Amino acid sequence: MGESAQRVQVRLDEPPRVVNSGASVHGTAALRERFLLPDLWQLHLYGYEAELTVDGVAHALRPGCVSLIPPGAKVQYVYRGPSEHLYAHLRLGGRGPARSVPVVQDAGADTPVLSGLMLQAIAAAPHTPARSSAEVWAVLWRVAQLAERVAAGQRQNAVATAIAYIESHLASALTVPEVARAAGVSHNHLTRLFRAETGGTVVAHIRRRRMERARHLLRESTMSIPAVAASVGIGDLQAFNKTCRRELGASPRAVRTANR
Secondary structure, three states: OOEOOOEEEEOOOOOOEEEEEEEEEEOOOOOEEEEOOOOOEEEEEEOOOEEEEEOOEEEEEOOOEEEEEOOOOOEEEEEOOOEEEEEEEEEOOOOOOOEEEEOEEEOHHHHHHHHHHHHHHHHHOOOOHHHHHHHHHHHHHHHHHHHHHHHHOHHHHHHHHHHHHHHHOOOOOOOHHHHHHHHOOOHHHHHHHHHHHHOOOHHHHHHHHHHHHHHHHHHHOOOOHHHHHHHOOOOOHHHHHHHHHHHHOOOHHHHHHHHO
16 A cells, blocks of 8 residues: 545644643554544544544554544544554644645554654653654654655656765765666666756756865865765865865865965
């Protein structure tokens, strides 16, 4: 199962207020439950198989599914036996752009991270409710971004993987074929995907990110100019000077002294 067609609109530019959270076991006294929370959102991470119906729309649950159910929605669970999930009941603010999130989706590889954050939120709730809200806020952002990644599909995943690889290897002599291998696609395919996703080339992105890091080091540190050049993967000072003038509009020394 991927994501569901049923979606909700959420705004995440301010932290939620977590009213209650915990690990809950259902399906012991009865295999069917119906209820609603009139004023609270429901965030659940499931460790079992069951059927969930939200306002008449059915969803098949399995371990690793996450649901985000809006206030006032009529909910029915049909369990297959004792069923444990992690949950948070919360209020969401109304600031920021609205994001469309599936009511139910498979967290996939993100499941361990979401589970860890939820457990930390539950543990923090009795003594440090602000931290509990912060952990749940992180879960909500990850759930929203999970939906965005699924919607964008493989193209965005390959580009995102390439960008992450570039960020962690800026001090190396990066090549496009090397980045493409890390992203799991061919050189030419990555070039096409990168341009479609970002409007630029892989080489231009590497050069820009190197110079952004170099500008930071020139302005905020006392590292020598050769050391700065080496730290952004450009061992030749003449090449570094030329790239710095082209990308930052001034020589490395001028960039440094301008900040003084």
